[in-house]
Amino acid sequence: KLSARVYFLTQADIPVLKQTARELDVLREDANKLSARNVTNAIAGDPMMTVKLLRYLQQHKRRSQTSEVVQIEQALLMLGVEAFYNKVPPAPLVQDALKGQTEALVHLLHVVHRSHRAADYAFDWAVRLNDLHYEEVRIAALLHDLAEMLMWIYAPVDMLKIRAMQKQDKTLRSKVVQEQVLGFNLHDLQKTLVKEWN
Numbered sequence: 001k002l003s004a005r006v007y008f009l010t011q012a013d014i015p016v017l018k019q020t021a022r023e024l025d026v027l028r029e030d031a032n033k034l035s036a037r038n039v040t041n042a043i044a045g046d047p048m049m050t051v052k053l054l055r056y057l058q059q060h061k062r063r064s065q066t067s068e069v070v071q072i073e074q075a076l077l078m079l080g081v082e083a084f085y086n087k088v089p090p091a092p093l094v095q096d097a098l099k100g101q102t103e104a105l106v107h108l109l110h111v112v113h114r115s116h117r118a119a120d121y122a123f124d125w126a127v128r129l130n131d132l133h134y135e136e137v138r139i140a141a142l143l144h145d146l147a148e149m150l151m152w153i154y155a156p157v158d159m160l161k162i163r164a165m166q167k168q169d170k171t172l173r174s175k176v177v178q179e180q181v182l183g184f185n186l187h188d189l190q191k192t193l194v195k196e197w198n
Contacts, residue, residue: 001183006192015097020046021090040073047142056088058198070136104156115142147190
């Protein structure tokens, strides 16, 4: 079941937040504002758009590329802003993917919000500790719960069932209930996706 889910998610065109798509469209319309820095800022808060871009670059890696690209601005500079819009468009939208699933959308946005906070804390600590890879640390924190976000998008009914079971029985461990409902736990899904997507 885990391998089937990983295969599905690897083929899936990951949806992005409506606000991200809107901001990117506005930038594209205004040549004065269209820069790698501004596009980076528009993408930076959206874990789905971030992983969509990084995954695209990994899948289209040049042989001459020796180091991993894990920063958004670096990825955009390598790809080119115009090529980014053509090859990694900010679509489909999360809000369309979860049409009629308002409760699941609310939970997804809650996880995204939690990821923003974690990313902000991670960034602040990395800067405070003089870590030169502070942006990589921020992105790692932003994407920490990616598997959970993807499951809210692609398996909202199962995720709501897990939530209801845990609400009913507060002693239920997340890992156990996830394995009961999904056939795997989100931590294993995250680890496998990271490996699969490099």
